[in-house]
Amino acid sequence: FRRLGLRGMKQRLLVVANRLPVSANRRGEDHWSLEISAGGLVSALLGVKDVDAKWIGWAGVNVPDEIGQRALTKALAEKRCIPVFLDEEIVHQYYNGYCNNILWPLFHYLGLPQEDRLATTRNFESQFDAYKRANQMFADVVYQHYQEGDVIWCHDYHLMFLPKCLKDHDINMKVGWFLHTPFPSSEIYRTLPSRLELLRSVLCADLVGFHTYDYARHFVSACTRILGLEGTPEGVEDQGRLTRVAAFPIGIDSDRFKRALELPAVKRHINELTQRFAGRKVMLGVDRLDMIKGIPQKILAFEKFLEENPDWNDKVVLLQIAVPTRTDVPEYQKLTSQVHEIVGRINGRFGTLTAVPIHHLDRSLDFHALCALYAVTDVALVTSLRDGMNLVSYEYVACQGSKKGVLILSEFAGAAQSLGAGAILVNPWNITEVADSIHHALTMPSDEREKRHRHNYAHVTTHTAQDWAETFVFELNDTVAEALLRTRQ
Numbered sequence: 001f002r003r004l005g006l007r008g009m010k011q012r013l014l015v016v017a018n019r020l021p022v023s024a025n026r027r028g029e030d031h032w033s034l035e036i037s038a039g040g041l042v043s044a045l046l047g048v049k050d051v052d053a054k055w056i057g058w059a060g061v062n063v064p065d066e067i068g069q070r071a072l073t074k075a076l077a078e079k080r081c082i083p084v085f086l087d088e089e090i091v092h093q094y095y096n097g098y099c100n101n102i103l104w105p106l107f108h109y110l111g112l113p114q115e116d117r118l119a120t121t122r123n124f125e126s127q128f129d130a131y132k133r134a135n136q137m138f139a140d141v142v143y144q145h146y147q148e149g150d151v152i153w154c155h156d157y158h159l160m161f162l163p164k165c166l167k168d169h170d171i172n173m174k175v176g177w178f179l180h181t182p183f184p185s186s187e188i189y190r191t192l193p194s195r196l197e198l199l200r201s202v203l204c205a206d207l208v209g210f211h212t213y214d215y216a217r218h219f220v221s222a223c224t225r226i227l228g229l230e231g232t233p234e235g236v237e238d239q240g241r242l243t244r245v246a247a248f249p250i251g252i253d254s255d256r257f258k259r260a261l262e263l264p265a266v267k268r269h270i271n272e273l274t275q276r277f278a279g280r281k282v283m284l285g286v287d288r289l290d291m292i293k294g295i296p297q298k299i300l301a302f303e304k305f306l307e308e309n310p311d312w313n314d315k316v317v318l319l320q321i322a323v324p325t326r327t328d329v330p331e332y333q334k335l336t337s338q339v340h341e342i343v344g345r346i347n348g349r350f351g352t353l354t355a356v357p358i359h360h361l362d363r364s365l366d367f368h369a370l371c372a373l374y375a376v377t378d379v380a381l382v383t384s385l386r387d388g389m390n391l392v393s394y395e396y397v398a399c400q401g402s403k404k405g406v407l408i409l410s411e412f413a414g415a416a417q418s419l420g421a422g423a424i425l426v427n428p429w430n431i432t433e434v435a436d437s438i439h440h441a442l443t444m445p446s447d448e449r450e451k452r453h454r455h456n457y458a459h460v461t462t463h464t465a466q467d468w469a470e471t472f473v474f475e476l477n478d479t480v481a482e483a484l485l486r487t488r489q
Ligand code: ADQ
Pocket: 040, 180, 181, 250, 286, 287, 288, 321, 322, 323, 363, 364, 365, 366, 370, 387, 388, 389, 390, 391, 392, 393, 395
């Protein structure tokens, strides 16, 4: 901002993401009720100084009629949100199909779908077409609202084709793209049939960001190996044009968690939980119910721990809160039944008349209940098989006051790079290793707990979501300004 002389001026920022940060419920022909979901991204962007941000995205509902669309657009405008209307067919092909069935598993090293391989291959082209059409629909809405000088920040694997659509429309648009998932090794990425088009599109952005240096490196390798371009310390160069590629690790709004812990309702909740689990150590898992989160592996590791440490029976409880997602996808339904089956078996095996070792909830918790749970927990278990960053680990650390609880963290979560020195790092596939880590965490001397917690707490409270968003927008402005200087020289 300083370099562009923008300090003191509000710069317009258009944030484009698949989903708007609201849930919309239709209450009548032309009446909608909206609830803003106060996720990390929302608070991150609210905290960016000198920026006037608007969101563009899908509201998550099908609105086929014009009256409904007009009413929703008007209601959303008050929340600084602009809708992209996607019909059921495109949602099915683009969102459920290409995004969730192809890109999501591939980027998390689960490969292209194995089951029903032929059907997937046959559907692939139509799903990719729908993906491009959907991205073009997002771009059309951006064009309608774009003013010269705006910064456009595209988010995630849903919108990899968007940078190309935007730059084709106006080469001077300032476009940044950030990936919230891992970018896999180029050997995995190159199996994607549409690998060339997507890489070329992302390279149309001025700045490309990832959570970790490794993901950025994988992306640059994909560009050099698959497109034959030149990687430089700054990014990727194609015929004299540089796309900057860098790591921007996300954080959380740690103050929001600290403030919540002071609220009487949260304190009441903490007291209730403390009484409820008095005499037992509490271990916690909070995840979306997704295969990448390694929930069955985590529960099996806990079983192994109970098996090998019978003296801990009745003295420890695992609370696993798993919010269901993508419930219409058969693989996710299968995962839910699998988790229920394992939990039932372990509770039958190790439970007593008065207590069970695992409390498993298939639901979302409200923010205050979540903060209270984080605060009373002795050990948090994050065992993702792959995870872009994993904000649950950050939230847990932010809510630990006097307890100085221990974080067991998968080495395959991006967070391992920032919280690795304070956490116990594990390979979630190695159930014996995780079981041993549970024992280590539960018996850890207080000075070691204190030291580990201090390290992580310092990181979480100084690398916040606001810093992340501010740095990205600053770097994007800077990158464009430098490119302009280069062309003038
Ligand atoms: P997610 O895969 O959704 O995000 P994560 O970073 O852990 O994963 O964030 C989940 C959020 O949902 C957290 O804020 C958590 O509190 C909340 N949550 C999860 N389960 C919940 C429950 N049962 N009840 C209430 N809240 C719950 C994607 C990537 C991550 C990356 C983020 C941000 O997959 O790797 O860290 O984006 O970039």
